[in-house]
Amino acid sequence: MALNSINTNSGAMIALQNLNATNAELGTVQQRINTGKKVGSAKDNGAIWAIAKTQSSTASSLNAVxxxxxxxxxxxxxxxxxxxxxxxxxxxxxxxxxxxxxxxxxxxxxxxxxxxxxxxxxxxxxxxxxxxxxxxxxxxxxxxxxxxxxxxxxxxxxxxxxxxxxxxxxxxxxxxxxxxxxxxxxxxxxxxxxxxxxxxxxxxxxxxxxxxxxxxxxxxxxxxxxxxxxxxVDADLAKESAKLQSLQTKQQLGIQALSIANQSTSSILSLFR
Known part of the structure; x- marks a missing residue:
């Protein structure tokens, strides 16, 4: 049986975790769209970033050649x-x-x-x-x-x-x-x-x-x-655009889910009337 508590709202916590995860994904997609790169820094993918930097340096040095x-x-x-x-x-x-x-x-x-x-x-x-x-x-x-x-x-x-x-x-x-x-x-x-x-x-x-x-x-x-x-390192902008729309919808649903979870504790007030 679920515990009726105003101190701990498990549903709200789960909804918030999902919303935060969606926001993090949305931020990543927006960064890829803004920069045009799926690997823009070492923290995105260290190994790929290192290879790309080395090859970019070689390509640039060929200008001198x-x-x-x-x-x-x-x-x-x-x-x-x-x-x-x-x-x-x-x-x-x-x-x-x-x-x-x-x-x-x-x-x-x-x-x-x-x-x-x-x-x-x-x-x-x-x-x-x-x-x-x-x-x-x-x-x-x-x-x-x-x-x-x-x-x-x-x-x-x-x-x-x-x-x-x-x-x-x-x-x-x-x-x-x-x-x-x-x-x-x-x-x-x-x-x-x-x-x-x-x-x-x-x-x-x-x-x-x-x-x-x-x-x-x-x-x-x-x-x-x-x-x-x-x-x-380049991002597939067509793919990222489709993902952006999906995440934006998911974000709106997450906000609604969190709102519903937060309202669930208001039913406890009816017990004291």
């Missing part, structure tokens, strides 16, 4: 642009040397060709010396290789430098000719230099393609890490 690789792209692109100019100049130098090898030329015409040849030669030096990005060049012979970040662990993507200066092409700042015979000999030298330049540019092009491919991979890796973290 992408910056480094993009800087590498720009450095190689500048070198390739200089290389295109160098090959064009070498082609014109070969043309001038071929024209000067004609023994039927008069002195004025020959000297004009020599002057043009020397000017083109000097432009190669100017083009290569200006082929720098952020003060760094892989075309002027100032460095043998450049290393860029390849992953979040600090591993590197190495690009071998290719010297496109006159010295790197087996020419010099004094390479020229003074006779038709010397001009004919210069044709072969310039042809060799042109072949050397195109081979070096081909190598730089391969390095650029490899760097582009790796940059694309890093971007996909970062996206995959972000998606993985989202799978771990």
């Amino acid at each position: 992408k910056d480094s690789l993009q800087r590498g792209q720009s450095t190689i692109d500048v070198a390739l642009a200089a290389g295109d100019t160098v090959t064009d100049l070498l082609g014109k130098m070969k043309e001038k040397a071929l024209a000067a090898s004609d023994t039927s030329l008069n002195s004025a015409s020959f000297n004009a060709l020599v002057s043009d040849f020397n000017s083109l030669r000097d432009q190669i030096t100017k083009a290569v010396s200006n082929a720098k990005f952020n003060g760094v060049s892989i075309a002027d012979g100032s460095t043998q290789k450049l290393a860029f970040l390849a992953n979040a662990d600090g591993s590197q993507f190495t690009v071998a430098a290719k010297t496109l200066s006159l010295a790197g092409l087996k020419l010099s700042s004094t390479s020229s000719f003074s006779t038709a015979a010397a001009a004919k000999s210069m044709i072969d030298q310039v042809s060799v230099a042109l072949g050397t330049a195109t081979n070096k540019l081909a190598s730089l092009g391969t390095s650029s393609t490899g760097l582009d491919t790796h940059l694309t991979f890093v971007g996909k890796l970062q996206d995959s890490l972000d998606a993985g973290v989202g799978n771990l």
Whole structure:
């Protein structure tokens, strides 16, 4: 038989316990809806939170890798642009040397060709010396290789430098000719230099393609890490919305149940009338 007491109301205590539990669940759901996360802090799920934090840190650090690789792209692109100019100049130098090898030329015409040849030669030096990005060049012979970040662990993507200066092409700042015979000999030298330049540019092009491919991979890796973290910590808002409505209804019913339980003790007053 239930005890009729005004000091202890078991029904009210049970109703209050259920209402408190509902309010706690409702608070959790509201927090998930507000933040969009089912695991927003370590107290929500310590193990999942730790994994998510580690992977988020890795994904964020890949931004530095992408910056480094993009800087590498720009450095190689500048070198390739200089290389295109160098090959064009070498082609014109070969043309001038071929024209000067004609023994039927008069002195004025020959000297004009020599002057043009020397000017083109000097432009190669100017083009290569200006082929720098952020003060760094892989075309002027100032460095043998450049290393860029390849992953979040600090591993590197190495690009071998290719010297496109006159010295790197087996020419010099004094390479020229003074006779038709010397001009004919210069044709072969310039042809060799042109072949050397195109081979070096081909190598730089391969390095650029490899760097582009790796940059694309890093971007996909970062996206995959972000998606993985989202799978771990993001809340299903459709599910949480449905649960919110259910808990709100449950909360209202809990309040009514507590009200009814509190009113039950008023029946004791009728015993004293």
